[in-house]
Amino acid sequence: MRRTAATHTYDEDMTMRHYPTDLLLAVEHVERALASGALAPLDARLRHAGVTDPLRRFDSGRLFEGLDRLLGGVCQYPWQPLTDRDDVLELGPAGTVVLDDGRAEATLRGLLLAWALGNRVTLRSARPQLWEQVMTALREAGVPLPPGQVTGPGAEAPGEPLDVPALPDGADLAVDCRAGWTQGLFRLRHLPGVSLDQARSEDHDERAGRLAARLRYLVARARRTPYYRELPDITGDGDLTALPVLEKAALEAHSLPASRDLSSGDPASGEVLRSGATSGEPRYIVYSRTDWDNMVREAVPMLYALGLEPGDRVINTLFGGGMYGGLTTTFSELSRMPVESYATAQFVTVDDLLMLTGRFDANVILGMPALILPLLRDAKKRRPELRVEKVIYGGTPMTETDKTWLRQELGARVVSSILAANDGAQLGYQCGFLGGTVHHVNDDYNLIEVVDEAGRPVPDGTTGELLVTGLQKFEGPLIRYRIGDMGRTYEHRCACGVSGRVLEYLGRSDGLVRFKGETVLYGEVFDALAPFGVSQLQIEVATEGSREILTLRTEAPSPPDTGAVRELLVEAFPVLGGYQDFDAALDAYELRIDSLAEGGLPRNTVSGKVKNVIDRRLEGVR
The missing domain is CATH 3.40.50.12780 (ANL, N-terminal domain)
Incomplete structure (x- = not known):
């Protein structure tokens, strides 16, 4: 018996869960603004503080790669599905992260990763205007980000300060995300007996939070393509x-x-x-x-x-x-x-x-x-x-x-x-x-x-x-x-x-057959043939001269008698028989039955599928 999943919250004071994809969108926003020169004053402040290449520190692509490996999948957050067993690890923020601003480059990395993992941040610095400007630039992306405040050096703050080491020469954000210091940014909990879908189905943050964040990120990524370049912004799944x-x-x-x-x-x-x-x-x-x-x-x-x-x-x-x-x-x-x-x-x-x-x-x-x-x-x-x-x-x-x-x-x-x-x-x-x-x-x-x-x-x-x-x-x-x-x-x-x-799958939307001016549903015909043990059905409509021919081809372990198939279908679907809404003397339609053994219908050479409905009346029509 599987456990019932519960909603787990690591910081009861956090009023909402935050998602790493939103932080990535905020970083991408700053990245574009720095590249275009729209944030030239911030670029200058960061360089003056010792960040030699600010644009490199806002590389959203490399940050995604690093977070994806750190979290076992950015898009599965806050869970990591296990592969050796059918349950999950649940990730959550550490809570409040305290950053003491010694080296600006390290402080910036600490802020970005702390927010990516949903932590509120208290940043103690002698240069508060710089960090307030950084936080403002990130928030201008218009996506939900965790709380953050800047105070003076040594100010009282809950929690232990996080020590963010200097980035080694040649390293980048993707590598840094897997460094030991990042382990202080989140908590990990094993939920034995709770599957990924169970955890998701019991999550109160599904529509307004989790799926909305996924959609925001998808739309932003899709806009990189020529076809979707003009997609409008969306804020939630309701959009x-x-x-x-x-x-x-x-x-x-x-x-x-x-x-x-x-x-x-x-x-x-x-x-x-x-x-x-x-x-x-x-x-x-x-x-x-x-x-x-x-x-x-x-x-x-x-x-x-x-x-x-x-x-x-x-x-x-x-x-x-x-x-x-x-x-x-x-x-x-x-x-x-x-x-x-x-x-x-x-x-x-x-x-x-x-x-x-x-x-x-x-x-x-x-x-x-x-x-x-x-x-x-x-x-x-x-x-x-x-x-x-x-x-x-x-x-x-x-x-x-x-x-x-x-x-x-x-x-x-x-x-x-x-x-x-x-x-x-x-x-x-x-x-x-x-x-x-x-x-x-x-x-x-x-x-x-x-x-x-x-x-x-x-x-x-x-x-x-x-x-x-x-x-x-x-x-x-x-x-x-x-x-x-x-x-x-x-x-x-x-x-x-x-x-x-749950989804009740009802077949292909092209499974509609128009015959004698009426509609016959492929699925209904298939269901009607259940007494004969039919495994596959193909319906073909074609014309021969002035006549319209409807051919039903069946596969079954024991091919049924074609006369019995015809009798059952005409009783269930009168339109397949002699019934018609016009002069009965007109010999304009014919029903044919082809009863085959299993494997008798042609398969697509690539997918192996049988084409359910073939309408040859459309051939040559443009």
């Missing part, structure tokens, strides 16, 4: 709807290889993935080194929540190669965890599966239903005693019939789903207490909105289109990206200990 929706066509037009409009211009680092390109040309998704680190840090706790445990042996069959992301991302994540992984990718065979489960005692399989279900069924026929303890899947939904087969025939006690996309990595996950297509969401990583066609938020529980804002991806940022999926969100207190929003 999100003031930002424009990013449509897929715009993303494709402004991303590589078509354009560098979503690139920051920073030195190249990290990993580049390609889209599955089920239609059109592939697009390339850039993750900087920081973006990649953030993705992995957020994914490891999610994999624990999905049911992975230390000592598990994982057959990873996700698609890889050709720069596609499924195998690459999970390889990076599993390599941080105390599990043994066998990265077979999509090339896995029944012989591989039987060898790994037999000789290596593999107990987990990770992959897409379209690949692993036929594989597992064949393996079961060859080895009737086959058992697989955990099945973790993504890419496409899995039917309840298939989940039941896994539990009854393979003894699977965990059958859990990941929602993810190459564009922004993980979107949601299922714990052991969620079923169907309901997923926990991680708004700290990918903030999900549900909106109508015009991009306006809809009430909780209402179905709409999903917009995704990646709060921890800064290269090729995604802000209110219409990802092409449908769903609804609502509040849920889960038995796993995580409270907050």
